[in-house]
Structure formats: structure tokens, C-alpha cells
Amino acid sequence: MIAVNTVYRPGFLSIEVNDGHLYGTPIDILRLSAPLILVALGMTLVIATGGIDLSVGSLCAISGAIACLHISTATDRNSPSTVLTALALAFGAALVLGAWNGLLVAVIGIQPIIATLILMVAGRGLAQLITEGQIITINSAPYRAIGLGHFLTLPLAIFIALAAALLVAAFTRRTALGLIVESVGGNAEASRLAGIRSGRVVFLVYVLSAACAAVAGFMITANVSSADGNAAGLWIELDAILAVVIGGTSLAGGRFSLGGTVLGALIIQTLTTTVYAMNISPQTSLLFKAVVVIAVCLIQSPAFRAKFRRRRSDRTPGPAAPQRKKEQVPA
Amino acid sequence: MRTRRTARTIIAAFATVLLTGGVAACGNSDTGDTGGGDDNIVLGFSQVGAESGWRTANTSSIKAAAAEASIELKFDDAQQKQENQIRAIRNFIQQKVDVIAFSPVVESGWDTVLKEAKDAGIPVILTDRAVDSADKTLYKTFLGSDFVKEGRLSGEWLVEHTRSATGPVNIVELQGTTGSAPANDRKKGFAEAISANPNLKIIASQSGDFTRAGGKQVMEQFLKANPDIDVLFAHNDDMGLGAVEAITAAGKTPGKDIVIVTIDAVKDGMQALADGKFNFIAECSPLLGPQLMDLVKKIHAGEQVPARIETEETTFTQEQAKEALPNRKY
Numbered sequence: 001m002i003a004v005n006t007v008y009r010p011g012f013l014s015i016e017v018n019d020g021h022l023y024g025t026p027i028d029i030l031r032l033s034a035p036l037i038l039v040a041l042g043m044t045l046v047i048a049t050g051g052i053d054l055s056v057g058s059l060c061a062i063s064g065a066i067a068c069l070h071i072s073t074a075t076d077r078n079s080p081s082t083v084l085t086a087l088a089l090a091f092g093a094a095l096v097l098g099a100w101n102g103l104l105v106a107v108i109g110i111q112p113i114i115a116t117l118i119l120m121v122a123g124r125g126l127a128q129l130i131t132e133g134q135i136i137t138i139n140s141a142p143y144r145a146i147g148l149g150h151f152l153t154l155p156l157a158i159f160i161a162l163a164a165a166l167l168v169a170a171f172t173r174r175t176a177l178g179l180i181v182e183s184v185g186g187n188a189e190a191s192r193l194a195g196i197r198s199g200r201v202v203f204l205v206y207v208l209s210a211a212c213a214a215v216a217g218f219m220i221t222a223n224v225s226s227a228d229g230n231a232a233g234l235w236i237e238l239d240a241i242l243a244v245v246i247g248g249t250s251l252a253g254g255r256f257s258l259g260g261t262v263l264g265a266l267i268i269q270t271l272t273t274t275v276y277a278m279n280i281s282p283q284t285s286l287l288f289k290a291v292v293v294i295a296v297c298l299i300q301s302p303a304f305r306a307k308f309r310r311r312r313s314d315r316t317p318g319p320a321a322p323q324r325k326k327e328q329v330p331a
Numbered sequence: 332m333r334t335r336r337t338a339r340t341i342i343a344a345f346a347t348v349l350l351t352g353g354v355a356a357c358g359n360s361d362t363g364d365t366g367g368g369d370d371n372i373v374l375g376f377s378q379v380g381a382e383s384g385w386r387t388a389n390t391s392s393i394k395a396a397a398a399e400a401s402i403e404l405k406f407d408d409a410q411q412k413q414e415n416q417i418r419a420i421r422n423f424i425q426q427k428v429d430v431i432a433f434s435p436v437v438e439s440g441w442d443t444v445l446k447e448a449k450d451a452g453i454p455v456i457l458t459d460r461a462v463d464s465a466d467k468t469l470y471k472t473f474l475g476s477d478f479v480k481e482g483r484l485s486g487e488w489l490v491e492h493t494r495s496a497t498g499p500v501n502i503v504e505l506q507g508t509t510g511s512a513p514a515n516d517r518k519k520g521f522a523e524a525i526s527a528n529p530n531l532k533i534i535a536s537q538s539g540d541f542t543r544a545g546g547k548q549v550m551e552q553f554l555k556a557n558p559d560i561d562v563l564f565a566h567n568d569d570m571g572l573g574a575v576e577a578i579t580a581a582g583k584t585p586g587k588d589i590v591i592v593t594i595d596a597v598k599d600g601m602q603a604l605a606d607g608k609f610n611f612i613a614e615c616s617p618l619l620g621p622q623l624m625d626l627v628k629k630i631h632a633g634e635q636v637p638a639r640i641e642t643e644e645t646t647f648t649q650e651q652a653k654e655a656l657p658n659r660k661y
Contacts, residue, residue, distance in 0.1 A: 023580075023581075024555070025552070025555050028551050028552070028555075032548060132387075133386070133387050134387070135543070135569065135599070137599050148580075220544065223544060223547065224543040224544050224547055224572075224573055224576060225576070226543055226572075226599075228542060228543065228544075228569075231540070231541075231542040231543075231544065231545075232544070272548075273548075273552060275537075276537055276548065276549050276551075276552035276553070276556075277552045277555065277556050278556075279535045279536075279537065279556065281536075282506060282509045282536075282537055282538035283509060285538075
């Protein structure tokens with residue numbers, strides 16, 4: 001895809017230094033994919049337990065709305081303490097809502113898709129209630145930095161996303177937590193009998209997912225310095241699920257790949273940016289995206305690859321369904 | 332047996348809650364009774380919901396205008412659902428209001444309930460959005476913005492503004508939500524107007540979904556793909572505001588290096604215009620309350636009204652924005 005872009009427009013890969021930091025389309029892709037990477041990370045773990053979290057988009061809107069509202073009512077919008085309080089408030093609210101999801105799924109035993117659907121619909125309303133149906137515009141330099149700031153000439157947002165990815169990776173791959181999550185996803189009852197507190201693990205992944213969504217919400221609202229209860233994080237849950245699936249995590253649970261998820265999120269953002277950069281008409285851009293996603297999924301499908309391989313070499317039939325190697329976590 | 336009975340009780344309990352909830356919601360209408368004279372007109376109004384700042388301003392304009400005109404207003408919020416709106420209209424018919432007005436949530440499926448209103452002899456006014464009924468006698472008039480005209484006004488200003496330009500003028504366009512009526516119509520009106528000058532060319536056009544984030548993301552790529560953009564035409568203020576951020580980040584000055592023309596005139600947009608970041612806004616006004624009350628009185632008095640009435644709207648340049656800004660209601 002990057003190759004196609006470069007052929008179409010040689011300037012695609014060019015990066016120049018502008019105003020003391022790097023500037024160019026690849027940088028845009030990195031910066032814009034940061035919220036999606038975060039949401040998709042949380043989603044990966046939820047899906048690994050065999051669940052799904054549809055409420056992340058609404059959570060982005062809520063956390064962004066709370067943070068922006070707090071900053072907009074504060075007297076000194078540029079003081080770091082105001083921004084930190086705003087972030088803490090919004091983050092806390094997101095954790096509570098994540099705990100609510102976890103409660104519904106892990107304790108009460110409602111199907112994840114239904115349990116999180118509640119917050120997906122109601123949360124959007126809640127976000128609009130917080131913003132009173134208006135778009136809150138704020139002018140706060142420290143808050144803007146979350147979405148637009150730079151660190152070592154690269155967007156700060158991508159460092160936040162990568163730090164979160166490494167943190168999650170460290171927790172799940174260096175400790176037994178990852179194994180426990182996979183075992184719960186594989187068979188919750190068997191895990192429980194083996195001495196794992198399945199309920200607690202499931203509860204935790206929903207809280208983590210909400211936390212990731214909250215930070216993504218900060219980035220989305222900081223990027224445009226305004227909170228829009230209606231549009232912030234709209235449909236990001238579906239993009240996140242797509243990123244997770246493209247990354248090779250099974251929707252059935254029991255297996256996950258964090259590196260794959262990060263890659264999946266980058267692919268999706270590259271795709272969106274490509275549509276704009278190549279000026280594909282908006283009427284056909286959705287079809288274009290669908291074709292690319294189908295192609296990516298086909299390339300990943302073991303059955304499809306096996307067939308393709310067999311056709312290429314008639315004499316030496318490939319293995320029926322080659323076991324996909326579990327991707328390594330970037331460390 | 333027992334479990335089944337319990338289940339039935341629970342279902343019955345739920346049904347009761349739903350029913351009473353429904354009744355409560357219906358009774359929750361705002362009555363702006365100002366206790367006028369004997370000839371008190373009663374207007375039943377069903378609003379789409381409160382989905383945007385534009386809509387909130389629309390609602391308060393209608394409530395304020397009704398109070399001022401001594402018209403008794405029965406206000407219903409449909410919360411973006413057609414079935415709520417149909418139920419509200421049936422309620423208005425039963426209460427024998429004098430006039431019914433509503434902003435249809437969707438375009439189709441109104442024939443039955445409009446026929447009921449017609450049979451009951453209650454005139455209906457559509458506001459802001461149209462319906463696609465083949466039978467035009469089902470409603471008296473449609474009061475709302477002309478999106479094509481908004482696009483045309485933007486285009487005409489641009490043609491005037493670039494009159495002295497000798498070379499080609501490169502325009503990029505940020506469209507609204509793909510397929511929505513305002514996006515289609517504004518695009519059409521603008522294209523018609525700029526065809527007057529062959530130098531004006533739209534070199535790129537993408538959907539920014541009417542949002543700031545969308546406008547910003549698309550504009551970032553426009554700027555990188557096309558080194559010399561002269562003009563940006565955005566289908567609403569919010570996308571324009573997002574684009575301003577992208578233009579600034581690219582090291583250019585919005586309003587100077589790139590001329591920005593938008594539609595809507597919401598508060599943040601007007602502020603940007605007054606600050607010199609935008610160059611021109613064609614208004615899409617939600618303040619149709621006074622016009623609506625005029626119509627209600629005329630129709631109640633049996634006067635004939637035109638089948639299509641446009642909202643009174645204007646356009647703003649930077650100087651006009653500075654003047655108008657302190658008194659803007661939305």
C-alpha cells in the first residue's frame with residue numbers, strides 16, 4: 001500500500017523538518033493511528049478472553065467531554081494542574097464505566113456484546129449530556145500537547161501509544177497474566193477449575209479497555225482542541241475490532257497478538273490516509289477500503305494460503321492447514 | 332408452572348413500566364401558555380431531538396417566538412425517532428390543536444398520519460426538513476433553508492473575490508456526510524456558481540463528515556498532495572475549523588495564504604471569521620421561530636401561504652462578523 005502511494009505521489013514518503021519537528025504524511029499516519037492503537041490494545045485483551053467491547057467509542061467521547069468541560073470552566077486553562085485534574089477526573093470516570101462493563105459481564109454474566117452495547121448507546125447520550133449537545137472548544141496549550149505535541153521531533157501521541165503497548169506487552173508476556181487471559185478465553189470453566197479466578201480476569205480486561213479508550217479520547221479531542229459528544233470516537237470500536245482481527249487475534253478468544261494489533265491499526269490508518277491522499281471519491285472510498293481489508297484477511301487465512309500454495313506446486317502438496325506462528329511481541 | 336407464572340408476572344411488570352413511561356413521556360410536553368385572549372391559537376410542535384447546537388438554538392427560537400406571539404405551544408421532543416413523532420402528532424390531533432408543525436426525522440413514511448391530520452381539519456407545517464409524500468395537499472407549507480442557495484452564495488462571493496485573478500485558482504472542497512441532503516445540495520450550488528469563471532477549478536473534493544476531526548484529517552492530506560491550494564470551500568464551519576488547524580500546522584496562514592469559505596455561521600465559525608481565519612460564511616439559520624409563528628397565524632386565519640418558504644438567511648464577511656458576533660444566539 002505504501003508502495004502504491006509512493007508510485008502515485010512520489011512525495012508520499014518524504015519527510016521534512018518544519019518548525020523544529022518532522023512533517024509529512026508518514027508522520028500524520030503515526031499520529032492519527034495513536035488513538036486507534038490504544039483502543040485496539042484494550043480490545044485485543046477483551047477479545048482474547050472471548051468477549052468484545054463495543055462501548056469504547058462512547059468512552060472516548062465521554063472522557064474527552066469530561067476533560068474538555070473541566071478545562072473550559074477552569075480559570076487558568078493553561079496551568080498544568082488544571083489539565084492534570086481534568087485528565088484524572090475523566091480517567092476516573094472511564095475506570096468506573098469500565099468497571100460497570102466488567103460487572104455486567106463477569107459478575108452478572110450478561111453476554112459481552114449486549115453488556116457493552118448498553119454503554120455504547122447510553123454512553124453516546126451521556127457524552128452529549130455532558131457537552132449539552134454543543135461542541136466545547138478549549139484553548140489550552142498543555143492539553144493540546146497530548147494530541148499535537150512533539151517529543152524527539154516525533155508526535156507525542158505515538159510515544160504514549162507505544163508506551164501503552166509496551167506496558168501491556170510487559171504485563172502479559174513477562175508475567176503469567178497473558179497466559180491466564182488466553183486460558184480464560186480458551187475455556188473459562190476449565191480455567192476456573194484449574195484455579196484461575198476467571199471472573200476477576202474478565203473484569204480486569206474491561207477496566208483496562210476503558211482506560212485505553214479514555215486516553216484515546218484525550219488524544220482525539222486534543223487533536224482538534226474541542227469535544228464533540230456526537231462525533232468523537234464514532235465507530236472507532238469497529239475499527240479497533242478490525243485492527244485486532246487483521247492483527248491475527250482470534251475472535252473466538254484464547255489467543256492474541258499485541259504486535260499484530262499495532263500493525264493492524266497502522267494498516268487501517270494508512271488506508272484512510274491513502275484514500276484522502278489519492279483523492280478517491282467519497283462514494284467509492286468505502287468500497288476501496290473493503291477490497292483492501294478483504295485482501296488482507298485472505299492473505300492471512302491459512303486455508304486460502306494453503307489452496308494458493310497447492311495450486312502453485314502440484315507435485316508437492318503443502319500442509320493442509322499450516323499452523324500460523326504466533327507473532328512475537330515487539331520488545 | 333410456577334416459573335412460567337413468574338416469567339409472566341415479570342413481563343407484565345415490564346409492560347406496565349413501559350406503558351406508564353410512555354404516558355409520562357407524552358405528558359412531558361412543554362406548554363408555553365401565556366394566557367392570551369379568547370382567540371388563543373394552540374400550536375403542536377414535534378422537534379427532531381437535541382442532537383446539535385444548531386438544533387438547540389432552533390428549539391429555543393421556536394419557544395421564544397411562541398411566547399412572544401401569545402401562541403400556546405405544545406412542544407414534543409422526538410429524540411430522533413419517527414415513531415415518537417408519529418405518536419406526538421396523533422396526540423396533537425386528539426387534543427384538537429389548531430396547527431401542527433414538525434421537523435421530520437426522516438423523509439418518508441408520513442402519509443398515513445398526515446392524512447389523519449388532514450381528515451381532522453388540522454393544517455400542518457413542515458420546518459427545516461422536507462417529506463417525500465407524493466400528495467402535496469397533505470401539508471400547507473415547508474419552511475426551511477435552501478441548501479443549494481447556500482452553496483451558490485458561497486460560490487458567487489468567491490467568483491467576485493477572485494475577479495482580478497489571472498491564472499487558475501485551485502479550490503479544495505470538504506464535503507459533508509456522503510449522501511446527505513445538505514452535502515449534495517451545497518456541492519451542487521457551489522459548482523453552479525463557480526462555473527461562471529473557468530479559472531476556478533476544484534482540484535480535490537473529499538468528505539469530512541461535517542466534523543472538525545474529519546475536516547482536519549482530510550485537509551492535512553490535501554495540503555501534502557497539492558502544493559498550491561488557493562481556496563478551501565467547506566460544507567460547514569466545523570470542518571473549516573478543523574482545516575484551519577491543519578493549515579496552521581503546515582506553516583501557512585488560514586484566511587491569507589488560503590482563502591476559506593464555509594456555511595452555517597455557528598458561534599465558533601463566526602469567531603474564526605472575525606479573527607480573520609475564515610473569509611466568508613453563508614448562514615444556515617436555525618432561528619426560524621418568528622417566521623413560523625407568522626405562518627401559524629396566517630394559516631389559522633385562513634390565508635393562503637406559498638408552498639415553499641425559505642428561512643431568512645444572510646451572509647457574512649469578516650467585517651460583518653465582527654459587528655454581528657456580540658449578538659449571536661448560537
